[in-house]
Amino acid sequence: MANPKITFIGAGSAVFMKNIVGDILQRPALSGATIRLMDINPQRLEESEVIAGKLIATLGVPARVESYSDQRRALEGTDFVVVCFQIGGYEPSTVIDFEVPRKYNLRQTIADTLGVGGIMRGLRTVPHLWSICEDLLAVAPDAIMLQYVNPMAINTWAIAEKYPAIRQVGLCHSVQGTAMELANDLDIPYEQLRYRSAGINHMAFYLNFEQRLPDGSYRDLYPELHRAYREGRAPKPGWNPRCPNKVRYEMMTRLGYFVTESSEHFAEYTPYFIKEGREDLIEKFGIPLDEYPRRCIEQIENWKKTSQEYRTAEQIVVKPSKEYASSIVNSVWTGEPSVVYGNQRNNGVITSLPDAAAVEVPCLVDENGLQPTFIGDLPPQLTALIRTNVNVQELTVRALVDEKREHIYHAAMMDPHTAAELDLDQIWNLVDDLIAAHGEWLPEWARA
Numbered sequence: 001m002a003n004p005k006i007t008f009i010g011a012g013s014a015v016f017m018k019n020i021v022g023d024i025l026q027r028p029a030l031s032g033a034t035i036r037l038m039d040i041n042p043q044r045l046e047e048s049e050v051i052a053g054k055l056i057a058t059l060g061v062p063a064r065v066e067s068y069s070d071q072r073r074a075l076e077g078t079d080f081v082v083v084c085f086q087i088g089g090y091e092p093s094t095v096i097d098f099e100v101p102r103k104y105n106l107r108q109t110i111a112d113t114l115g116v117g118g119i120m121r122g123l124r125t126v127p128h129l130w131s132i133c134e135d136l137l138a139v140a141p142d143a144i145m146l147q148y149v150n151p152m153a154i155n156t157w158a159i160a161e162k163y164p165a166i167r168q169v170g171l172c173h174s175v176q177g178t179a180m181e182l183a184n185d186l187d188i189p190y191e192q193l194r195y196r197s198a199g200i201n202h203m204a205f206y207l208n209f210e211q212r213l214p215d216g217s218y219r220d221l222y223p224e225l226h227r228a229y230r231e232g233r234a235p236k237p238g239w240n241p242r243c244p245n246k247v248r249y250e251m252m253t254r255l256g257y258f259v260t261e262s263s264e265h266f267a268e269y270t271p272y273f274i275k276e277g278r279e280d281l282i283e284k285f286g287i288p289l290d291e292y293p294r295r296c297i298e299q300i301e302n303w304k305k306t307s308q309e310y311r312t313a314e315q316i317v318v319k320p321s322k323e324y325a326s327s328i329v330n331s332v333w334t335g336e337p338s339v340v341y342g343n344q345r346n347n348g349v350i351t352s353l354p355d356a357a358a359v360e361v362p363c364l365v366d367e368n369g370l371q372p373t374f375i376g377d378l379p380p381q382l383t384a385l386i387r388t389n390v391n392v393q394e395l396t397v398r399a400l401v402d403e404k405r406e407h408i409y410h411a412a413m414m415d416p417h418t419a420a421e422l423d424l425d426q427i428w429n430l431v432d433d434l435i436a437a438h439g440e441w442l443p444e445w446a447r448a
Contacts, residue, residue: 003032003063004333007078007143009071009132010085011037012044014307016148018051020082022059022318023326029334030326031061038067038074039085045069051310058315071132076139080329083132084148087124088441090296096437097121098293104430105276106421109264110292112150113202114389116418119411120434122154122396124441129155133163144332144369146171146325151393152201152343156358158397160345169370170343170358172201173322174260180322181245182209182258185234186224194218196362198350198375200393201343202261203269203386204360205378209258225249225258242294244286247273255381260360264291269389271420331365338365342372350375352383357390388416403445408435 006024011017017037024030035052039045045067052065068074075081087093097117098108111117129149136143145168149155156170175197183190194210209225210218228234229252235245247263251270259266267273267287274289275281282289310316324340331338342363349372350359363370378386391414399407412418412427422430435446 003034004030004079004329005034005036005077006080006082006329007036007038007074008048008082008084009038009074010083010149011048011067012039012041013084013086014044014048014051014310015303016084017048017082018055018316019321020323020325021052021055022316023321023323024329025055025059025061025063026318026320027326027330030330031059031063033063034066035063036066036068036074036078038069038071040069042069047307047311051316054310054313054316055318058318072135072139075132075135075143078140078143079333081132081136081140081143081145082148082325083129083145085128086149087121087128088438090293090300093121093124093438093441094293094296096434098290100433100437101430103433104422104426106418106430107274107276107289108292108417109268109274109288109290111268112292113152113265114269114392114417115415116412116430116434118151118154119392119396119408119415120438120442122151122158123400123408123443123446124438125149125151126155126158126397126400127443129159130162133159133166136166137163141165143167144169144328146328147343148172148323148325151396153358153360153389153393154396156201156343157345157356157393158400160358161356161397161401164345167369168344169328169363170201170360171324171328171340172343172360173324174202174262175204175341175360176322176324178258178260178262179206179209181235182221182225185228185236186221188221193221197260197341198359198361198378199260199382199386200353200358200389201360202265203389204260204341205255205257205382206260207257207375207378222256222258225252229253242286242288242291246285247287250285255379255385257379257382264288268417270385271416274417274421276421328365328370332367332369335367339363340365340370342370344370344372347372349373350378352377352380353386353390354394357393388414399446400443403443405435405446405448408446
């Protein structure tokens with residue numbers, strides 16, 4: 001069997017690239033893969049090339065590495081495309097997405113998926129994803145795009161809207177990552193869990209969450225999750241003490257289902273937790289305002305040390321990650337089936353959400369690609385909450401596809417957190433200020 005060609009666009013995201021490449025090269029059928037690295041930053045690209053080369057040497061596999069500064073050349077004849085860039089970076093774009101809203105007393109935690117920060121990030125990001133689609137249609141029309149970029153739902157929706165022929169899936173680790181967290185909270189081995197999740201990215205819910213017992217039967221774990229939260233046994237202290245994870249436990253008590261994305265994210269997708277003048281809420285639920293900029297600064301500082309360690313080390317420690325990329329590549333390439341949680345156009349999979357929306361559901365993967373599994377109607381309270389986020393996503397996509405600036409304001413109007421804090425004049429002025437601050441990072445039609 002021939003070896004796959006796997007292209008990384010945004011390969012300067014070196015730690016992420018290392019994890020995915022390490023996963024891929026540990027699979028026997030993929031160990032001879034050609035890893036193509038593409039980035040516009042020469043220094044970061046060179047660092048990633050060094051790391052990939054040392055991964056190959058450490059694992060003793062016959063894979064090879066190629067590096068490119070030209071996107072179309074990197075994509076020519078490729079079989080898989082892993083997309084992992086951040087348009088605008090921490091500076092200036094992430095800083096703008098936090099500092100400008102703060103002038104209006106609109107506080108955020110992550111701002112990469114929804115809210116005014118998520119809207120702006122979508123406007124910056126989608127045109128570049130579309131450029132990849134254009135190149136794929138020209139030089140690798142059958143390739144599968146594994147898209148790891150936020151805002152995931154907006155990106156996936158926009159690609160499907162304008163380039164329906166592109167084989168794509170949006171990938172996140174929140175479903176399996178949260179399941180691992182809950183297993184830890186309940187002191188249950190992750191391997192004993194059985195669950196089914198559905199919704200949209202960062203707002204999917206476990207429709208069932210069970211433990212496999214020694215006799216082969218299954219025990220519903222939702223009563224135990226409720227009891228552990230009431231008794232103060234959950235959530236346990238996590239890796240980040242700034243994010244004690246109380247928001248989504250509290251939402252479980254109100255909705256009856258546990259959401260798959262973290263509390264710091266979920267706090268800004270709803271109007272209930274971040275309110276000007278309500279420091280009691282911030283304290284009670286441990287909401288980490290301005291969390292994403294803080295993480296960016298920490299990661300930048302850590303990378304200065306880590307990059308030098310990678311450069312001087314003879315070998316690199318390779319540990320399996322919880323990302324789905326290698327499983328998908330392996331299943332498509334070999335035909336060995338697997339199941340992952342992926343984001344794709346709904347097309348009636350979740351019957352209570354719009355067909356055009358990007359939904360996150362279990363997908364069967366084999367030589368035919370990714371096939372979403374049918375869910376049907378979600379519980380009505382989940383559908384209602386998800387629709388508040390879908391509204392923002394849809395209007396952002398419409399702004400991009402139709403090149404209509406007015407829909408940017410409409411999207412911000414409909415955002416639950418923004419609308420709960422600001423009046424209409426403030427929302428309009430905030431959008432104007434964000435567009436002006438981002439300048440050429442946004443499409444020309446948005447700046448007009």
